Amino acid sequence: MSETSIVETQEPLQEGMAGVVSDFSSDKQSFHVHWGKAMMWIFLLSDTFIFSSFLIGYMTVRMSAQDPWPLTSEVFALSMGGEPIPLLLIAIMTFILITSSGTMAMAVNMGYRKEKKKTFYLMLATAILGASFVGMQVFEWSKLILDEGVRPWANPMGASQFGAAFFMITGFHGMHVTGGVIYLLVVAFRVKNGFYERRGNDYSIVEIAGLYWHFVDLVWVFIFAFFYLW
Amino acid sequence: MSYVALVDRDHEQDHHDPDTFLTKYVWSQDHKVIAIQYGGLAILVGVVALVLSVLMRLQLGFPNEFALINPESYYQFVTMHGMIMVVYLLTALFLGGFGNYLIPLMCGSRDMVFPFLNMLSVWVYFLSVIILIASFFVPGGATGAGWTLYPPQSLSGGTPGTDMGIILMLVSLGVFIVAATMGGLNYVTTVLQYRCKGMTLMRLPLSVWGIFTATILALLAFPALLVSAIMMILDHSVGTSFFMPAMISEGQQLSYNDGSPILFQHLFWFFGHPEVYIVALPAFGLVSDVLATHARKNIFGYRMMVWAILAIGGLSFIVWAHHMYVSGMNPYFGFFFATTTLIIAVPTALKVYNWVLTLWQGNIHLRVPMLFAIGFIFTFIHGGLTGLFLGNVTIDLPLSDTYFVVAHFHMVMGVSPVLVVFASIYHWFPLMSGKMFNETLGKWHFWLTFLGAYAVYLPMHYLGFQGVPRRYFSLGTTDFLPESAHTLNASITISAIILALAQLLFFINIFISLRNGKKAKPNCWGATSLEWLTPDTPPKHGNWGHDLPEVHRWAYDYSVPGQSQDFTPQTVPASEVPVGRDHGVDHDT
Numbered sequence: 001m002s003e004t005s006i007v008e009t010q011e012p013l014q015e016g017m018a019g020v021v022s023d024f025s026s027d028k029q030s031f032h033v034h035w036g037k038a039m040m041w042i043f044l045l046s047d048t049f050i051f052s053s054f055l056i057g058y059m060t061v062r063m064s065a066q067d068p069w070p071l072t073s074e075v076f077a078l079s080m081g082g083e084p085i086p087l088l089l090i091a092i093m094t095f096i097l098i099t100s101s102g103t104m105a106m107a108v109n110m111g112y113r114k115e116k117k118k119t120f121y122l123m124l125a126t127a128i129l130g131a132s133f134v135g136m137q138v139f140e141w142s143k144l145i146l147d148e149g150v151r152p153w154a155n156p157m158g159a160s161q162f163g164a165a166f167f168m169i170t171g172f173h174g175m176h177v178t179g180g181v182i183y184l185l186v187v188a189f190r191v192k193n194g195f196y197e198r199r200g201n202d203y204s205i206v207e208i209a210g211l212y213w214h215f216v217d218l219v220w221v222f223i224f225a226f227f228y229l230w
Numbered sequence: 231m232s233y234v235a236l237v238d239r240d241h242e243q244d245h246h247d248p249d250t251f252l253t254k255y256v257w258s259q260d261h262k263v264i265a266i267q268y269g270g271l272a273i274l275v276g277v278v279a280l281v282l283s284v285l286m287r288l289q290l291g292f293p294n295e296f297a298l299i300n301p302e303s304y305y306q307f308v309t310m311h312g313m314i315m316v317v318y319l320l321t322a323l324f325l326g327g328f329g330n331y332l333i334p335l336m337c338g339s340r341d342m343v344f345p346f347l348n349m350l351s352v353w354v355y356f357l358s359v360i361i362l363i364a365s366f367f368v369p370g371g372a373t374g375a376g377w378t379l380y381p382p383q384s385l386s387g388g389t390p391g392t393d394m395g396i397i398l399m400l401v402s403l404g405v406f407i408v409a410a411t412m413g414g415l416n417y418v419t420t421v422l423q424y425r426c427k428g429m430t431l432m433r434l435p436l437s438v439w440g441i442f443t444a445t446i447l448a449l450l451a452f453p454a455l456l457v458s459a460i461m462m463i464l465d466h467s468v469g470t471s472f473f474m475p476a477m478i479s480e481g482q483q484l485s486y487n488d489g490s491p492i493l494f495q496h497l498f499w500f501f502g503h504p505e506v507y508i509v510a511l512p513a514f515g516l517v518s519d520v521l522a523t524h525a526r527k528n529i530f531g532y533r534m535m536v537w538a539i540l541a542i543g544g545l546s547f548i549v550w551a552h553h554m555y556v557s558g559m560n561p562y563f564g565f566f567f568a569t570t571t572l573i574i575a576v577p578t579a580l581k582v583y584n585w586v587l588t589l590w591q592g593n594i595h596l597r598v599p600m601l602f603a604i605g606f607i608f609t610f611i612h613g614g615l616t617g618l619f620l621g622n623v624t625i626d627l628p629l630s631d632t633y634f635v636v637a638h639f640h641m642v643m644g645v646s647p648v649l650v651v652f653a654s655i656y657h658w659f660p661l662m663s664g665k666m667f668n669e670t671l672g673k674w675h676f677w678l679t680f681l682g683a684y685a686v687y688l689p690m691h692y693l694g695f696q697g698v699p700r701r702y703f704s705l706g707t708t709d710f711l712p713e714s715a716h717t718l719n720a721s722i723t724i725s726a727i728i729l730a731l732a733q734l735l736f737f738i739n740i741f742i743s744l745r746n747g748k749k750a751k752p753n754c755w756g757a758t759s760l761e762w763l764t765p766d767t768p769p770k771h772g773n774w775g776h777d778l779p780e781v782h783r784w785a786y787d788y789s790v791p792g793q794s795q796d797f798t799p800q801t802v803p804a805s806e807v808p809v810g811r812d813h814g815v816d817h818d819t
Contacts, residue, residue, distance in 0.1 A: 024431060025430055025431065025432065026430060027425060027426075027427060027428050027429050027430045027433075027781070028235035028236075028237050028238065028424075028425050028426070028427060028429070029235040029236070029422065029423045029424070029425065030422040030423065030431065031422065031423065032233060033233060034233050035236060035343045035344075035419050035423040035424065038419050038422060038423050039343070039344070039415050039416075039418075039419040042415055042418050042419065042449065043411070043415055045449070045450070046411060046414075046415075046449040046450060046452075046453060047453070049450050049451075049453035049454065050453040050456060050457060052453075053453055053454045053456075053457035053458075053497060053500075054457055057457060057458075057461060057472065057493060057497065060490050060493045060496075061471075061472055061488070061489065061490055061493065063490075064488055064489065064490040064493070065488045066487070066488050067488070152464065152468045152469065152470045153468060153469035153470055153471070153485070159488070160470070160471055160487060160488070161470070161471060161472070161488065161489075163470075164464065164468075164470035164471065164472060168460070168461070168464060168470075172460075
């Protein structure tokens, strides 16, 4: 039942609160959107609770830890020309991920304009940016594990919960990004080979994948704020 | 940009029926088959949990008489009984079983919005059950940490199943959450986006409202359990210290430091309290429909009932720490959580009044489903009132971890939802199977279950006041307990065995009715809601034949004065209502 077609509805939609009321008291459907989009929103709401639980758990163990919490600006510094620059890699990673949200938004636009080729290349660009984010995360992890001796159960800089929370939260987020890259690639290649053209020329899936991608991006902003900057 | 609703694109869909045995019954994407797979598997593991509870009761009633039951196995039985009953039986049965069966039928749709995901859900659930059951057979056996799995004792020596059992339990829960999420997304999206023409949200039967709200709770509460399971697996296998404080166990300093056991309790109960309502809300919904149908009366205060369901669902997220009054919280927290807990009593009491007022002056038919539904009102009031005791901090402190608590939660979220499960199975059995069940056997089943439940749980309140602690393998020589407490324990055990055996009547009834039952007439109870109005009984793949139904009224037009029939199905337009003799119930008003 996933094949759908875009047809303009006959009745005009109301604005503001009146629209909310009429949506919810309507028959057939409560939101005038593709069911896949509704489902993705509900899933993301659920996923929000997962990451919130992770972050609240991290804050609690940070409070219960007796050893000093390592200084993130020092742990996550890279040397450039002999000078350590705090959070350099993280800044680049954040920039890349935010950029990828931009290319994703353009892909959604191109999808609705039925420009198959542009949609494909923009989604491919998004996936490549996402993959490079994961690559940098691998670099960061290996640097911490191999060079600085950070382990999930202990680290030389201070509280053992630092490593535990770091690997768990960035690991879970990294898995989300990796899954997202695969998802984007699948959709991108289906756009390219005309899969959606044959199914009513409907490119809503690009927007649905985009929702997921923006969410993963937004979660990273919170991880960046609460883990790296705090 | 707007979309044409799914029901308006019905003609575009191709409904090719599954034709092989595998696609029809095993890898089926039909919501009705999936519902029966979900429900059947849930009841099957439920039977395992029932047997475990009998084993526990044997030890409690007749201490140390049975060589099979030693302290380790006793704790394993307690843990697995609790976890299976709450998660793998009731959650799976209400959401996966009744949710799957009734949502598309009651909404007037052909199936869930994403049947393939629905099929995955049931098979992932099957996987989680396999992992759970496997934990009985690994070295060290299943975990014996109690169903709440509190660390540090769930991970430290002396507790059974700390090697493999606890890991399998946590992994199984994680897998279950994946299954519940896949199903839950389907249920919520179907209710919101896939209703037939005329079916507004405020015309939905309360069953759909209850299951819908419970599914939202599940989608928002299970994440906390998933996260705590991941953290506990890391604590166990990787050596992190999220939950584990520095401690000495069995003379050994463990390598953990500075973890927060209270964090686990907060995460667990942030899941655990909404879980109570994940089980209760579908029961509230289903029982409302059973009561209205068999009392031939509209449900009293439909809109209030809907808002009460939503209010209970919302409140259930801000009461969790009432499970933790004795955990060592800031006293102001206790004050806050006691207040929110008691506020929940308001919408809940409203629902109970409305059920009773639905019965008031109704044309009550005491058929088997109705007996179970009325039995539910009794047990739920009973369990709800003891909840008011335990919601208050000062009364909870002495009663915490006694049999009073055991009696309370078994009454309110064990017996009550199970009575609704039986009411609903009997009520919808003719629709699901096309056969009638045996009324006499069903009545025997009801009376033995209802009275048996009271014989088991009523004395436990008394034991709790006496101070009998829960989860103890054996009481030994305890001076503060009179001899009668031990006699009472033996009596409870005998009642429990009879109660457990009485459930055989249910299975016998199902089997003989499936084989030799009378053929059920379509809409045999004279119900108004859509699921009874399918062209075939039981409904076929695609549910509605060629055309989708069209709804013209709410789901509770029973005994409307001035109409010749005592029910008007939802599909009857105003112009076609059969008018005639006023058989009405409301002569006085």
